[in-house]
Amino acid sequence: MSTSQPSPFINIAQAPPDPILGLTEAFIADTNPKKVNLGVGVYQDSNGKVPLLKVVREAETRWLAKEDTKSYLPIDGVPAFNKQVQVLLLGENSPVNAEGRAVTVEALGGTGALKIGADFLKRFFPEAAVYISDPSWENHRALFEAAGFKVEVYPYYDAATHGLKFDEMLAGLKTIPAGSIVVLHACCHNPTGVDLSTSQWTQIVDLFQSANLIAFLDFAYQGFGDGVQEDAAAVRAFAAAGIPCLIANSFSKSLSLYRERVGALTLLTSGTEETKRVLSQLKRVIRTNYSSPASHGGQVAATVLNDAELLTQWDEELTEMRERIKRMRGLLVSSLKDYGVSQDFSFIKNQRGMFSYSGLPLEAVRKLRSEYGIYIVDSGRICVAALNEKNIGYVCESIAKVI
Numbered sequence: 411m412s413t414s415q416p417s418p419f420i421n422i423a424q425a426p427p428d429p430i431l432g433l434t435e436a437f438i439a440d441t442n443p444k445k446v447n448l449g450v451g452v453y454q455d456s457n458g459k460v461p462l463l464k465v466v467r468e469a470e471t472r473w474l475a476k477e478d479t480k481s482y483l484p485i486d487g488v489p490a491f492n493k494q495v496q497v498l499l500l501g502e503n504s505p506v507n508a509e510g511r512a513v514t515v516e517a518l519g520g521t522g523a524l525k526i527g528a529d530f531l532k533r534f535f536p537e538a539a540v541y542i543s544d545p546s547w548e549n550h551r552a553l554f555e556a557a558g559f560k561v562e563v564y565p566y567y568d569a570a571t572h573g574l575k576f577d578e579m580l581a582g583l584k585t586i587p588a589g590s591i592v593v594l595h596a597c598c599h600n601p602t603g604v605d606l607s608t609s610q611w612t613q614i615v616d617l618f619q620s621a622n623l624i625a626f627l628d629f630a631y632q633g634f635g636d637g638v639q640e641d642a643a644a645v646r647a648f649a650a651a652g653i654p655c656l657i658a659n660s661f662s663k664s665l666s667l668y669r670e671r672v673g674a675l676t677l678l679t680s681g682t683e684e685t686k687r688v689l690s691q692l693k694r695v696i697r698t699n700y701s702s703p704a705s706h707g708g709q710v711a712a713t714v715l716n717d718a719e720l721l722t723q724w725d726e727e728l729t730e731m732r733e734r735i736k737r738m739r740g741l742l743v744s745s746l747k748d749y750g751v752s753q754d755f756s757f758i759k760n761q762r763g764m765f766s767y768s769g770l771p772l773e774a775v776r777k778l779r780s781e782y783g784i785y786i787v788d789s790g791r792i793c794v795a796a797l798n799e800k801n802i803g804y805v806c807e808s809i810a811k812v813i
């Protein structure tokens with residue numbers, strides 16, 4: 411195309427590929443017939459398929475029979491969805507819900523919820539720094555930096571023990587300047603799979619009760635640790651202690667609704683008046699970003715969350731996913747041994763959620779990718795939820811060859 415002026419975009423540099431979704435792009439382009447994508451956090455069934463849950467199909471059928479307009483949704487999304495998200499997060503008989511101390515807006519997945527929260531916080535706490543765990547989900551730093559924050563880390567993972575550096579974490583959190591924002595993984599820590607125990611959470615909650623810090627709980631994997639109710643323990647501990655905080659949750663994984671982009675941002679406040687004002691500001695953030703959410707995914711989730719029979723069915727399907735991942739953890743450990751790996755990988759069985767922080771060095775990760783078509787995040791994070799009886803032998807055999 412010929413133009414009189416040079417393109418204004420001519421000097422724009424190539425952006426690096428996304429550390430997680432960029433792997434999926436490379437995986438799709440890979441012609442190796444044995445390729446396995448253990449990068450992105452997506453659950454696959456024993457046939458390697460990302461399931462369309464039966465409960466979702468049923469909810470879609472019911473919703474489509476009922477839907478009678480394509481007019482805009484409210485800025486903050488489907489009311490019946492937002493209300494049930496609060497129940498899912500805080501429990502059936504939560505006083506916080508009963509007293510109107512929670513406000514929820516629908517969001518475009520968990521990432522969208524984090525971004526609404528980040529933009530909201532930037533408006534009212536422009537000088538605050540954001541602290542994330544070391545390590546954290548790759549997109550946390552990028553997302554909060556894109557919202558204009560300086561991002562720092564607090565101690566978390568202990569590579570030597572494959573566990574948590576809890577004392578250092580607690581000590582580190584105590585040194586964070588007042589007014590800072592602290593991102594915590596409410597369950598199924600991404601990328602390590604290493605979670606806090608109940609008593610450790612109690613100590614964290616105690617700290618937030620006296621420290622002048624803003625907690626932002628990332629809760630993308632509810633149901634993938636021990637169960638929907640069990641996994642909400644940390645969120646409910648903050649709520650029970652009356653600590654105002656932000657919670658980003660997602661239905662991408664738990665309802666296998668990834669591409670529908672369904673999640674929510676919930677803020678716990680100190681009272682109904684505050685709730686009202688906070689909602690008005692969250693709506694401004696949404697309106698100036700994308701105006702209002704798309705309808706389908708939220709309506710499907712709302713249909714499930716508002717029906718006792720569908721809730722039971724969801725729990726069964728979620729339990730099946732969770733149990734399958736646990737089986738794959740065990741199989742990964744024993745198969746590595748069977749293929750002659752002498753290094754002890756038994757810690758993988760103690761990790762929770764979709765991921766295993768394998769400890770594989772970068773060189774091995776790169777070799778697995780280029781020579782064997784096995785895609786793992788550079789950090790060594792493996793999506794255990796993408797392993798199955800058919801691909802695990804090849805994966806373990808290949809790992810044995812590169813370490």
Ligand code: LMR
Pocket residue numbers: 430431449450451452521547549600
């Ligand atoms: C992941 O960590 O792989 C998932 O949360 C998907 C994503 O958006 O990165």
